[in-house]
Amino acid sequence: xxxxxxxxxxxxxxxxxxxxxxxxxxxxxxxxxxxxxxxxxxxxxxxxxxxxxxxxxxxxxxxxxxxxxxxxxxxxxxxxxxxxxxxxxxxxxxxxxxxxxxxxxxxxxxxxxxxxxxxxxxxxxxxxxxxxxxxxxxxxxxxxxxxxxxxxxxxxxxxxxxxxxxxxxxxxxxxxxxxxxxxxxxxxxxxxxxxxxxxxxxxxxxxxxxxxxxxxxxxxxxxxxxxxxxxxxxxxxxxxxxxxxxxxxxxxxxxxxxxxxxxxxxxxxxxxxxxxxxxxxxxxxxxxx
Ligand code: SIN
Ligand code: FE
Numbered sequence: 001x002x003x004x005x006x007x008x009x010x011x012x013x014x015x016x017x018x019x020x021x022x023x024x025x026x027x028x029x030x031x032x033x034x035x036x037x038x039x040x041x042x043x044x045x046x047x048x049x050x051x052x053x054x055x056x057x058x059x060x061x062x063x064x065x066x067x068x069x070x071x072x073x074x075x076x077x078x079x080x081x082x083x084x085x086x087x088x089x090x091x092x093x094x095x096x097x098x099x100x101x102x103x104x105x106x107x108x109x110x111x112x113x114x115x116x117x118x119x120x121x122x123x124x125x126x127x128x129x130x131x132x133x134x135x136x137x138x139x140x141x142x143x144x145x146x147x148x149x150x151x152x153x154x155x156x157x158x159x160x161x162x163x164x165x166x167x168x169x170x171x172x173x174x175x176x177x178x179x180x181x182x183x184x185x186x187x188x189x190x191x192x193x194x195x196x197x198x199x200x201x202x203x204x205x206x207x208x209x210x211x212x213x214x215x216x217x218x219x220x221x222x223x224x225x226x227x228x229x230x231x232x233x234x235x236x237x238x239x240x241x242x243x244x245x246x247x248x249x250x251x252x253x254x255x256x257x258x259x260x261x262x263x264x265x266x267x268x269x270x271x272x273x274x275x276x277x278x279x280x281x282x283x284x285x286x287x288x289x
Contacts, residue, residue, distance in 0.1 A: 001228035011036040016099040029246040038237035093152035093260035107268035111261035137244040138210035146277030162233035168248025169228040182212035206288035
């Protein structure tokens with residue numbers, strides 16, 4: 001496997017010009033890595049770099065598209081300071097995406113911004129929720145019908161610690177390996193899950209298959225160990241961007257990251273044929289949504 005990482009020199013959130021080679025790499029599932037692009041914290045924001053900010057029982061802090069902040073333990077001043085920091089990251093992440101990928105701009109749908117102050121290494125989770133295992137993002141309760149999950153990440157670790165990921169093979173290779181083992185889609189089961197409100201809308205065959213890939217990868221210890229993959233330390237003070245529904249990824253260590261999710265219809269990509277929906281439709285020979 002060649003590297004799935006494209007390292008780029010950009011140092012300004014707004015100054016990117018759209019580059020066809022970067023766009024096709026991103027849409028092929030590669031990670032765009034910007035080691036010189038930092039999210040600058042204000043001096044007083046250093047005090048917000050602590051897991052003590054997390055409300056009991058939450059993993060992440062999030063700022064939703066309407067501007068509501070969730071997951072912060074602290075008084076009104078702390079809440080306002082966190083909302084300002086996360087909101088500023090959101091604006092910079094949006095500027096970056098708008099300048100790199102202008103064709104997406106009118107079609108993007110903003111999802112929550114998250115701030116993750118917890119240390120990755122000490123988190124204990126069930127295998128299915130364990131992001132230390134290689135996976136593509138797919139969510140059991142929220143069918144997306146092929147809508148893309150574009151994510152902008154920044155490592156704001158104050159001690160210079162990298163956020164270490166493993167990045168896996170292209171999605172087509174994942175699908176060729178795991179589709180033959182996937183449980184078949186059963187429409188009445190999808191209807192039942194919806195009636196029981198396990199899913200917020202009817203799970204499509206696309207959503208079913210993406211969950212089968214997610215679970216197939218995470219539950220296969222041999223795949224986790226031996227699949228084509230590279231270990232990537234994302235430096236403190238860097239930014240990286242990928243389609244997390246397409247790029248197999250696992251987070252191995254690190255602390256203090258901000259992340260912005262943007263959704264995009266696969267039809268509005270530069271090359272819709274590169275999307276997971278197109279890949280899975282081709283490999284199954286079926287219309288999946
Ligand atoms: C994930 O999206 O699986 C986790 C990424 C991270 O926390 O670095
Ligand atoms: Fe993930």
